[in-house]
Amino acid sequence: KILSARGVVKTHSLNVDAFSSPDFGDLGYIVDGKVFFYNNVTKAHAKNAPFDVSKLTSLPKVDILYSYSNDGSGVAAKALFEHGTKGIVVAGSGAGSIHEDQKNVLKELIKKGLDVVVSSRVVAGRVAVSDSDEKLGFISAEDLNPQKARVLLMLALTKTSDPKKIQEYFLKY
Secondary structure, eight states, X not given: OBOOTTTOEEOOSSOSSOEEOTTTOOSEEEETTEEEEOOOOOSOOGGGSSOOOTTOSOOOOEEEEEOOTTXXXXXXXXXXXXXXXXXXXXXXXXXXXXXXXXXXXXXXXXXXXXXXXXXXXXXXXXXXXXXXXHHHTEEEOBTOOHHHHHHHHHHHTTTOOOHHHHHHHHHHO
């Protein structure tokens, strides 16, 4: 099978056929050495992206933070910010739900310049932030899992720290 880099996820730790694309399916197949395409990637990617890392020696620090109940103190988010992280990808439950106490801490950190992308730890599906959360500066990872959202946020931060522009990158790439 042929899978897109954006859509592929590892779905099993040991199976030989460990990769799939649960959201968008396979791009095509190879049968007897012949390539057959049935789907197309519609998002811009690779050579069409505005991110030039050839002259960079490092990327901005971005961490992944799991959201769960009883994390009301926000100690982890505060510690990451105080130790120089420029962005946090929150691995929320379901469609990117963030525990309310943790969300309140993140709102304060956004005001101090932290970029926060909301993703989901579920293997498939899209994350949409509410209009009110978007106005506060939360960024939707769209259909990217936390690991892929982290990479895109690191690249985006080489260009801008403006949440609206970063959201455009997540919509386009």
